Amino acid sequence: MDHLKAVLGFLHLPHRGSATPLEAQASQRLKAFLEGQGVPVRVVPFRGVRSYGPELLLISLLLGLAPVSPVLPLLGALGFFLYFNGWRPWGFLLDRHPSQNLLAWKGQGEKALVLLAHVDTAKTFFLYHPKRVRLFRANFLLNAFLAFLSPLLALTPLKWPLGLYFLLQAALLLHRELSAPYVEGGNDNGSGVAVATALFLETEPPEGWRLGLALTGCEEVGALGAKALLPHLPPGALVLNLDNVGQGELFYAEGEGMLLYHPYRGALLEAARKTPGAKPLRYRLAYFDTLPLTQRGVPCLSLIRLQGGVPPDWHWPTDTFARLDKGALEATLAYTRALLRRVWANG
Template sequence: MEALEEVLELLKLPHRGSATALEAEAFRRLAGFLEARGLKPSEIPFRGVRSYGPELLALSLLLGLGFLSPLFPLAGALGFYLYFTGRRPWGRLLDRHPSRNLLAWKGEGTRALVLMAHVDTAKTYFLYHPKRVKGFRRSFLLNACLALLSPLLALTPLKWPLSLYFLLQAALLLHRELSAPYVKGGNDNASGVAVATALFLETDPPPGFRLGLALTGCEEVGALGAKALLPHLPEGTLVLNLDNVGRGELFYAEGEGMLRYVPYRGPLLEAARKTPGARPVRYRLAYFDTLPLAQRGFPTLTLVRLEGGVPPDWHWPTDTFARLDPKALKDTLAYARSLLKALVGLPSKLPCTPEGAGEGREEP
C-alpha cells in the first residue's frame, strides 16, 4: 500500500475535531506510522478550544447589545477585528483543552523547509451548505461591515434592527454548538496530511538542508497549532502548506486574509509561479495555517484545490473519504514534488509528473 493510502486509512475516524480525544487518536496513529519508518517525531503540546463557536457567539452578543449602550458594540467590533486578523488576546482564558503538533526532521544543515498540514476537523454550520457556501465571502463581508459600523449605528434608530440581527446570529451559533456534528474531514484535511507525509517520506534532503514535516492541531479554531509551532522553526524556514487537496482544480495561494490581506513572499511563491500545474489565487475565503507564519515574515505557500472558488464539501457532512479523487491526490503530490525540485533541487525517489498547467488567477 502506498504512503498516501496508508495515511488516509489511519485518519478514518468518526471525526478529528479540534482538541478532542479523536484528534489525539489521529496524532497517536500518525506518530506510530512515522516511528515505524525510523523517524523520531517530536510532540509539541499546547492547549486550544474545540470550536470557534463560543468566541463568535460572545462577539455576536456584544454586537447585539447596542440597544443598551454603544460600549457593547464597540467592544464587539474591536473583538471582531482582532479575531479575523488572527489575534485572540483572550486565548489564555479559553484555551483549556489539550492538543498537539507533530514535528519530524530529516537531514542536517542551516537551511530548512517544512511540509505542513493540519489534522483536525471542524463542526458544520448552515452557511457551509452546498447551496449557500458560494456566498460565504459575501456573508462575511456583510457581517464585517455591520460589525465595524455597529458602534456608530448604536447611536441611531438603526440600533434596533442591528441588535436583532446579531442576537439572532448568536442564537444560531448557540444551536450549532449544541447540535452540529464534526465532519469526517476526508478532503479537509486528511488529503493534505496524506500528501505532505508521502512527500516527506519519499524526499531525500541534500547535505546542508533540513526537511521537516509539521502536522498541526487546532487549525480550524484559529490556526492555534501553527502558532504553537512558531518557536520550533529556525529563522527563515520555508513552509509549504497543503490543505483541501483531495478534489477540484489545483491552485497555489499568493496570499490570504479575511479582513487584512497578507501577501506571501519568498522562494516558494517564485518557484510556484514557474512550475506548471497550478493556478494562482488570492485566498480571501478563510485562512490557512500559513497565516500566522506569513504575518511573522516566514516565506510560505499553500496548495489548495477549489471548485467554483471554494474547497469541495467544505465543512459539510459530505466531506468523506469516499468523495476523494485519487488522481487529484497523486497530481498534487506530483506538483509538490516538482515544486521542491524547482525550489532547491531536492532529490526525490519518484519522478515528477504534475498535471497540465492552467491559466489566470482567481480570488474566492
C-alpha cells in the first residue's frame, strides 16, 4: 500500500482548522486508518482555541492604548513576550473548543522515539501573501522592538504614532477573524502527517526500543497539542517532528525560538549532523510543536522544507494538496528512514 497517498487522501478536506469539526474529522479518519492497519490508537483529548487572532488582537489593543496610560503598553509588552515564547497563562480562560491528539506505539523497550506531526491548519493573513511573506521575520522583529519600547515611548509624544500603529494592527487582526478562511494545508501539514504515518507503519523498531506516532491538534494556535502530549511521553523519549516537508529544500532545525532561542540536543540532532540529505538551520521564523517540548528538556529534532527562507505557500490559499511535490515527500521519507537507522545503530 502507498501509505503516503492514503494518508493524504484522508486529510484532503476543505480545511482542518484548529479545534474545528473538520480537524476532528481528519483525526477520526486517521485513527480508523491506523486501526485498520492493526495499530491500537489512543485519543488524548484537550481543549484549545480556533485562532490565535483574539490573543494577538488584545495584545495589540493594549499596545495601541499607549496614549491613555503607560501601564497598558507595559501589559501589552509583557503579553507579547509571553505569547511569543510559548507561554499563555491566560489560556484557561480561552481554551474552550475540543481538540485531540492521536498516540500510537510499536515495539517494546525502555528507549522511545516518537514521530510527531500536527494535523490542524491555520487561517490565512495578509502578511503571508507571496509578495510579503519573505518579510515576515523583519515585520515580527519590528513589532517586538516597538512593543518592548512602548512603555517608554508612552511617556513621549511618540505615543500617538505608536498607538495608531498598533491599533491598525488590531483592526487588521479583527478583519482576519471575521473574514479570513482556513487554508487547505497540503504542505502545512498534510505532508508531515503523511511522512510520519508512513514511516511509523513501515518501520519496526529494534530490540529495546519503542516507536511512537503522535498526531497533534492545535499546533497553529500555540502548540497546544504538544503541551497536552507532554504527560504521555516516556522519560527520555526522543521526538522527531515533521512540518512542511512537501516542497522545497530539506533542513533540520538545530533549535528554535521567535524571541528566546532554544537549542535542540540529543541523539536525533547528532544523527542529523551525520546523515546526508538535509542542511542545518537555526529556526527563528515561527514555532514548531517541539517548542514546548524542548523548553522542558525533551530531546527533539524538527525537519522542514523551505524555499527562499520560508515554507512554500505558507498559510496561503495556494497551500493545496495539488501543489505537493511527490519527490519531496519520498525524499523526506527516505531521509527519515536513514536518520532512524543511525539513531538505533548508535544505541
